[in-house]
Amino acid sequence: MQDTTTMGNVEVLSVLDMYSPGRAVDFFFPDVPRESWEPYRESQLDENGEIALPYLLFALRSQGQTIMIDTGMGPGPHPSRANRTGDLINQLKRHGIGPEDVDVVVHTHLHADHVGWNVTYENGQPKATFPKARYLVPRADWDYFTQPDVLAEERNQHLRDYVVPLEGLGVMDIIDPGHVITSEVTTLHTPGHTPGHICVMINSQGQSGAVVGDVFHMSVQIEHPDWCAGVDLDKPTGQHSREQLLERSEREGMVIAAGHFGVDDHFGRVVRVEGKRYWQVL
Ligand SMILES: [Zn+2]
Incomplete structure (x- = not known):
């Protein structure tokens, strides 16, 4: 597994928190017919023909600066994920x-598999897992997910446990689109998966790159940007964000880092062969 690359002067490290258990293709992508997956069985699905991200x-x-983009699923065990456990802290150590080395945590969005290590509980009290970090949260996600009825949903326990406490701990900054983290690392609003979803954009020494969050869940979406995950809150808007990012990445020769692609193919570029776009692993 290639776990580091550089984009200009920026070093990019990948860290695996855990694997999701397999999910049926038509559960994960409810609008994509089962048979459309046939050509991709080998490259995209697990041995049971399921999606295990x-x-x-x-x-x-x-x-x-050391900048973490999202914090994974968290220590667990996670009943919603076959009681699996996250390993982020050990993997960061590698x-x-x-x-204490992390200066900034920036969230692409506020879903459970992106916020789980934000805070750690000791005697029932939350404390910031990254004690010296500012935690950056996109405004439109904060506004959406902290609406009382949304926050109260059973599936949003992760917000109550790992996101809302950031405010009381005084470690959170709400950010607007186009936020500048360093002069070579900024954010780009890419809504759809969630209202405030952002990509983290890198521009350094003439090389551009993007950490794409959940604009893409699988590399098959490079070829089929109209394949929308069931968890996308606004599918047409998400598809539009995906298409725009694809166009830009092709134009600029961007290096892309995609956290839900396979562990061996999460760094790559979008290339065009005979009029069709493909994912080319670095
Ligand atoms: Zn995700």
């Missing part, structure tokens, strides 16, 4: 990163 996340080193 890794929860990878990325850390950037830019201008002396890269020589301790929790």
Whole structure:
């Protein structure tokens, strides 16, 4: 597994928190007919013909700052994920990163598999897992997910446990689109999967790159940007964001980091062969 790359002066490290258990293709992509998966069985599905996504996340080193993009599913065990457990902190250590080394945590969005290590509980009290970090949360996601009826939904326990406490701990900054983290790392609003979803964009020494969050769940969506995951809150808007990002990445020769692609193919480029777009692993 290639777990580091560079985009200009920015170092990009990938870290695996855990794997999701397999899900049926028509559960994950409810509008895609089963037979459309046939050509992709080998490259995209597990041995049971199901979708088992890794929860990878990325850390950037830019201008002396260590920037974590999302925090995975969390320690667990997670009843919604076959009681699996997350391993982020140990995996960060393999890269020589301790929790106190992280300067910024930026969230692409506020779903459960992206916020789980934000805070850790000791004697029932939350404390910031990354004690020196500012936690950046896109405004439109904060506004949407903290609506009382949304926050109260059973499936949103992760918001109550791992997102809302950030405010009381005084470690959170709400950010608007186009936020500048360092002069070479900024955010781009890519709504659809969630209202405030952002990509983290890198521009350094003439090289551009993007950490794409859940604009893409699988590399098959490079060929089929109209395949929308059931978990996308606004599918047409999400598809539009995906198509725009594809166009831009092709034009700029961007390096893309995609946290739900396979562990061996999460760094790549969008290339065009005979008029069709493909994912080319770095
Ligand atoms: Zn996700």
